[in-house]
Amino acid sequence: MTKTDRVCVGAIAGAFGVKGEVRLKSFCTEPTDIASYGPLSTEKGDRSFRVTLTRPVAxxxxxxxxxxxxxxxxxxxxxxxxxxxxxxxxxxxxxxxYHADLIGLEVRDTGGALLGRVHAVHNHGAGDILEIAGAVGREGLLLPFTRAVVPTVDLAAGRIVADPPEGLD
Structure with missing residues (x-):
């Protein structure tokens, strides 16, 4: 699997105020780092922006x-x-x-059965959760991205080995 050349580090959540300021949602470990990487561009790369942080907002x-x-x-x-x-x-x-490196990886359980592929990585404040799009005949699955549940991530091979908790598999 090849790594993407660009990584999504945040998103514009909307306008903030009436003078063109925006509310940013940063995906960086340290949220304010989003402004330190130089100009940021859209997914297609057709627009780029210099970012100046003004204040923390809700x-x-x-x-x-x-x-x-x-x-x-x-x-x-x-x-x-x-x-x-x-x-x-x-x-x-x-x-x-980086989340971008996990999306699309094949996920198998410790016995080798295909669980699906990583569709998305979510974080609602309590740690990362992998959303696995199910293999044929399986529903989607949400797995905590912890060493206990995901003991192996092999980017070079394009796969993850997971040990889902009882009741999730």
Whole structure:
């Protein structure tokens, strides 16, 4: 599996105020790091923005984006993901992964049975959860992304070995 060249580090949650400021949702371990990676671009790469953080706000960070000066322009960007070139991100330690690297990996249980593929990675405050899109004949599955439940992540082989808790498999 090849790594993506760009990684989504945040998203625009909508306008904040009436002067073109936006509310950012940062996906970075340290939320304010989103402004330190240089210009961020849209998924297609057709627009890029310099980010200046202004203050913490409910559900994220207040920010000014270059070339966004009105509330209407900020509103039009709601839901837009913000991407950075992988080369500008810090190196990760052992057993640390960018979500983009996990999405699409095949997931098998410890006995070798196919559970599906990682469809998404969620975090609602209590740790990462892998959303597994089911294999044929299986429903989707949500797995806590912990060493106990996911003992093996092999990016080079494009697979994850999971040991779902009793009742989840």
């Amino acid at each position: 559900g994220g960070l207040g920010a000014r984006l270059s070339d966004v000066t009105t509330k209407e322009e900020a509103d039009a960007l709601r839901g837009v993901g913000l991407y950075v070139d992988r080369a500008r991100l810090p190196s990760l330690g052992d057993d640390e992964f």
